[in-house]
Amino acid sequence: MSHTLGIRQAQKQKTRQAFLDAALALLAEQSLSSLGLREVTRAVGLAPTAFYRHFRSIADLGVALVDEALGSLHPMVRETVATTGDSEERIARGIELIADYVAAHPAHVRFIARERNGGVQPVRRAIGDQLDRFAEEVKAELAKDPQTEGWSDADVLMLAHLYVDQMLITASLFLEALEGxxxxxxxxxxxxxxxxxxxxIGRDHWLD
Amino acid sequence: MSHTLGIRQAQKQKTRQAFLDAALALLAEQSLSSLGLREVTRAVGLAPTAFYRHFRSIADLGVALVDEALGSLHPMVRETVATTGDSEERIARGIELIADYVAAHPAHVRFIARERNGGVQPVRRAIGDQLDRFAEEVKAELAKDPQTEGWSDADVLMLAHLYVDQMLITASLFLEALEGxxxxxxxxxxxxxxxxxxxxIGRDHWLD
DNA sequence: TCATCCAGTTAACAACTGTTCTCTGGAATT
DNA sequence: AATTCCAGAGAACAGTTGTTAACTGGATGA
Structure with missing residues (x-):
């Protein structure tokens, strides 16, 4: 299965990653819609025109960053929600997951929080799609739970969105608290x- | 009390408002950190340098926009939370308030949602301060409610934040749905x- | 009426932007 | 060994940006 990349392909991927890293670093103190193409290439140490070999535009790079930030998170979230056991323990686990992720990838979290409602439409949509995916996955796990027996599909999805939104809010709060x-x-x-x-608690008494 | 402004002061205020309006319109499709000073003055129809007569910088203008967007909302929120009566009715009232506000001032709502985590620090802080004020006000109203009798102060504030966050999320959803x-x-x-x-429901069973 | 004030103008500054076209040199393919 | 490919470089393009300084002319207050 493992196909060794040629020197050329390998170098290209390396450069591409350098672009992503540099952009993410620059995005600590500005938003994507004000990030310049030249600014990024300068940070990487390449000529401005080299950018076009990897991305069509800054928006394109932004979409790639969304995947990098949220793509690997799906299995983790899924697993955390699926954990059987005490509710209290599940809550603690979920929050720990968020805290650890924010501590490990603060720049990615900042980027997502910032561009979720940001000025670059394709990026906003990419984030929205990912969050909807999270909601769908959480919903699927919740549906398996005996606690949501007898719930309508819409209600389970509503609860899933509540959890996902809460996840984002909490992540944003952890981010603010990171340097304190x-x-x-x-x-x-x-x-x-x-x-x-x-x-x-609201969930447990929903059908009362 | 009512002091009639001189022609001069009146004209100045008018121009200042023109700057705010033009900026808000431009911010429909970009974020503040990419909004140019010249861009705004051009939209207003004045020379670039006229900007400095009213604002120190774009960030300064942004802070003024925050006040314009959220300043007048405090009494409304306060009143809605204070409404006595059926929980169900209070919920409907609150959501109606949000829906109406989004429909009446979509650009302001978009601006707040966008810049809450945006790239301009002073604006981010101004929004954060306003939201904290909302939370404090909601907390004060909730504390009067018999439903939160016996609650710790921290728990009431926690609930208030939950409501405020929910308010913002809902506003953002209404905004997305506006053109549909x-x-x-x-x-x-x-x-x-x-x-x-x-x-x-969770609130009602909190002390169980 | 006259001196003062000040919102807005004009001109110029160096620095920056995204994008185009042409070129180069080493990897990849034949 | 000869050919093709292609990541990155270089130069030039017409525009853009924020900020400065010195100005004008109508409202303001003495």
Whole structure:
């Protein structure tokens, strides 16, 4: 299966990744719609025209960044939601997943939060699609849960969206708290835990 | 009390408002960090340098837009949360408030959603401050409610944040649905209603 | 009426932008 | 060994940007 790439292909992928990395770094302090093509190539150390060998436009690069940021997250989310056991434990696990991901990839999280409603349409749509996928996956897992027995399909999806939105809000809060003291992150954990707990309680009494 | 402004002051305010309006219109399809000073003055029909008579920078203009977008909303939110009566009715009222506001001021809502996590720090902070104010106000109203009797202060604030976040998410959904058919807006209303209903149920059983 | 103020203008600045076309040199293919 | 391919370079393009300085002319207040 493993096909060794030629020197040429390998180098091209390396350069492409360098573009993505440089762009992500520059996006720490501005949004995609103000990111210049020349700015990126300068950061990578290549001529401006080299950019076109890898991306059609900055928007195109942005879409690639969306995949890089969220693509690998699907199995993790799926697994976390699927975890059997105590509700309380599931909540703790979910929040830990988010906290760890934010700590490990802060720039990616910032990028997603920023461009979710940002000024570049194709990127906004790419993020929206990914989030819808998350919601669908969470919904599929929730549907298996005995706790949602007798629920309508629409209600399960509604709950799934609530979880996904909450995930994003929490990630954004962790990001803000990243450079502050650990105590601040602890406060975010506490608040997110209680919010999820309240949602869980609402879920348990939904059919009353 | 009412002091009639001189011709000069009045004209200045008019021009300033023209800047705000033009900027908001331009921000429909880009984010603030890519909005140019010359772009705005051109749209208003003035020389670039006239901008400096009213704002120190684009970021400064952005902060003014935040006040314009959210400043007048505080009493409305306060009043809606304070409404006594059926929970179900309160939920419907709240969602109606949001739907109406989005329909009446779509550009302002888009601006807030976009710049909440956007690339211009002072604007981001201005929005964050406003949202914190909303949370505090909602908290104050919730604390009066018999339904939160016996709750810790932190828990009431946690619930208030949940409501405020939900408000923003719903506004953003209404915005997306604005140009589509009425049916789409109806779907948003339904989903938001159920999500708020679930949160309310969670609230009612919080102390169990 | 006259001096002062100040919103908006004009001109110019160096620096930057995205995109085009042409060229080069090493990898890939035959 | 000869040919093709193609990532990246170089130069030039017409526009754009924010900011400065010195100005004009009508409203303002003495």
């Amino acid at each position: 003291p650990a105590e601040e992150r602890e406060r975010v954990t506490l608040r997110a835990t209680r919010q999820l707990r309240l949602i869980t | 058919p009425a049916e789409e807006r109806e779907r948003v209303t339904l989903r938001a209603t159920r999500q708020l209903r679930l949160i309310t």
